[in-house]
Amino acid sequence: MGNTNSLIGMSVFLLIVIAALLAPIFATHDPVQQNILFRLQGPSAEHWMGTDAVGRDIYSRILYGARISLIIGLVSVGLAMIVGTAMGVLAGYYGGKIDQLVTQITDVLLAFPSLILGLMIVAILGPTMPNLIIAIALTTVPQFARVARAPTLSLRERDFIQAGRALGYSDLRIMYRHVLPNIFPEVLVMGSLWLATAIRVEASLAFIGLGVRPPTPTWGGMIRDGFKNILDSPWLAIFPSLAILILVFALNMLGDGLRDTVDPRLKGEK
């Protein structure tokens, strides 16, 4: 089941990535072009998913909106993965004071619900793409630090690491060439699961009104606008909602399946 799941998740994810990359080709309309004569129209042959309150084509906006979700998600999780893994490996490898410091920092960051921390940071710094990336990365760093630290602690005592030390390898070399490859599968699994969370958080922030500024289409922002017309034109909110759900579900399937493959003992745990 693990492999099938991750295969399905991966395929759907790749399809969405391709759709986002080729948005100019697949889109039927300009995503920011307003046309007040055609406002709030239901799905039709001309506008497959209808139009919004200022007559923009929902389908085209969803395609372009995928770009924002994917860029913010991938960059922030990538950043968090690099910083967090480095922190975790350093803490686990050296132990002592460094370990205490890193553990304390992660505990403090984990004390905040990620959505609240992201919300505060973006509220203070302002909703631009770099700030959103920083905020989401910051909430994700401790997760990677945690995942990287625990296995490093036990690897440190293993013979091949001790042998490396006896051979006079530098700490950096041991960590990079011998510790990292051993913990990488787990870090990667975390990556796909947290990518799902990052995309969810970005959409949530946009829904609250802290997304990338209009007219750039974001899924969360589209749902926010659509929610105002929920009684008479529900499709405004429904289609972008489905888009987020499908993307996040695909990533969760991918991560969940990968985890089963990496560590069969954990089958289905979370």
Place this chain on the structure above:
Amino acid sequence: MLRYVTIKLSYAMVTLFAVMLLVFMLARVIPGDPAQLMLGDQASQSAIDSLRERLGLDQPLYLQFLDFLTGLAQGDWGTSLYTREPVLNSILEVLPYTLELTAASLLFGAVVGIPFGIWAALHRNRFIDYATRIGSLLGLSFPAFVSGIMLLLVFGIWLGWFPVLSTARGGSFEDRLLSLALPTVNLGILMAAYIARMTRSSMLAVLGEDYVQTARAKGVARHLIIRRHALRNAIIPVVTVIGLYVGILIGNSVLTEIVFNRPGIGKLIVGSMNQRDYPMLQGLMVLYTLLVILVNLATDLVYGLLDPRVKYQ
């Protein structure tokens, strides 16, 4: 046990102190002078200066931090820039609504999640197991505002079973219960998904233990094995998970409160963000931290009580 409690308590204190420092520093990063913000653009320089002095903003940073901590401890959480009310009062006024919602959805999550988790574990690799796993994965994938909008659309607007506008304030007990239902389910979906997954894997681990095999070999009835031997041990990690995810639950309550238009901390946070009410935001951050740290502490303690082995570690 006392030593275990003391250690956990001292960790919580260190974390709390660090977070307070972070909150304090964040509030100082905000562009603009707080005194200027409070008095508006028209204020004279002398008025700003005197307010700065009154607020202690002319003091060195470490003294300001000390004042900030003392104020928090004494219940002086500052004054809202918008309503001019004490921050603590505004928070305490809406806190019960958020707590009510959080507790209800936690209950929902446990009532739905635990039985499904057990059921799935007992029928490993059968239909119900797959259904539970896929279903819970789907539950984890819903951003809280997406599931909220869908629930509102289907059960509130199309079917009309539940009120669209919340009557959390006032109204009869039944009205309040009815308007609590959809938000509870919305917030509880995520919880149920987490709990089901955790119960399942924890149950699977316990069912493979020697003592369960022994009980089975002795001919103990299946329902007794499940209830007395397996479930008791399987539930321990589930409790920790519930504690860990209360933080996420509180975060998601923000989105739920917006979608269902319920009063609560979430609406307060978004409102004060739009009004750039920094003292209020600072107070809310302190509150969130306190809540999360308290829940973590409680989880650790319950864990220690449930599993006697923990406290000797």
